[in-house]
Amino acid sequence: MALIEVERKFVPGPETEDRLQELGGTLEHRVTFRDSYYDTPELSLMRADHWLRQRENSGWELKCPGTAGVSGPHTEYRELTDEPTIVAQLYEVLGTEVLGAGGVIAVLGPLGLQEVASFVTSRSAWKVVLSRVDKEEHSLKVDLDTADFGYAVGEIEALVNEEAEVPAALEKINKLSSMLGEGETLMCFPCSSSGYTHWALLGRILGFCL
Numbered sequence: 001m002a003l004i005e006v007e008r009k010f011v012p013g014p015e016t017e018d019r020l021q022e023l024g025g026t027l028e029h030r031v032t033f034r035d036s037y038y039d040t041p042e043l044s045l046m047r048a049d050h051w052l053r054q055r056e057n058s059g060w061e062l063k064c065p066g067t068a069g070v071s072g073p074h075t076e077y078r079e080l081t082d083e084p085t086i087v088a089q090l091y092e093v094l095g096t097e098v099l100g101a102g103g104v105i106a107v108l109g110p111l112g113l114q115e116v117a118s119f120v121t122s123r124s125a126w127k128v129v130l131s132r133v134d135k136e137e138h139s140l141k142v143d144l145d146t147a148d149f150g151y152a153v154g155e156i157e158a159l160v161n162e163e164a165e166v167p168a169a170l171e172k173i174n175k176l177s178s179m180l181g182e183g184e185t186l187m188c189f190p191c192s193s194s195g196y197t198h199w200a201l202l203g204r205i206l207g208f209c210l
Helices: 016-022 083-094 106-109 164-181 200-207
Strands: 006-009 026-039 051-055 059-065 075-079 114-128 142-147 153-159
Touching: 006 164, 016 106, 016 114, 016 142, 016 164, 059 083, 075 083, 083 106, 153 164
Parallel strands: none
Antiparallel strands: 006 075, 006 153, 026 051, 026 114, 051 059, 059 075, 114 142, 142 153
């Protein structure tokens, strides 16, 4: 079963990493990677809030909207990484009859999918545990990303197994968001796992297409 990703975006400031350290956050790693997004010429997937990405040396992922059972300035997505599952979802979203078995590469051409954006991200990844008493509490993931086209964004993320766990995860995300908001402006966006808002990405692609 695909995990549900609950996340909230914010605009990081120059003191964000210092603040994370003050809160007991641990720097997991710094990494640079390239993401390539695929869609039809009409951007049918993105307009349906589905995001097909190939990360360099990592593989394919399709991010699909969750049920959004809890309202608020956050987003919920299912992350599909199993290629047969991704292919089946692509057929469903694009309304295309199944053309045969195969991995993602095999169906790109038949489904009319092509690379529509490719960019490099520099990321610092942090882990934060809000409660130092409860040893069973799951940590929150905080990514601070800067793209090669000048876009910077932070993301607070929790992964849960089922919809019933979303409210508790969201409560923790909002708590950390408030802590990080001291002295900086927080903003929330629909988001993608590469660290960009989906709408910033869509706007950039549309800018090339128009």
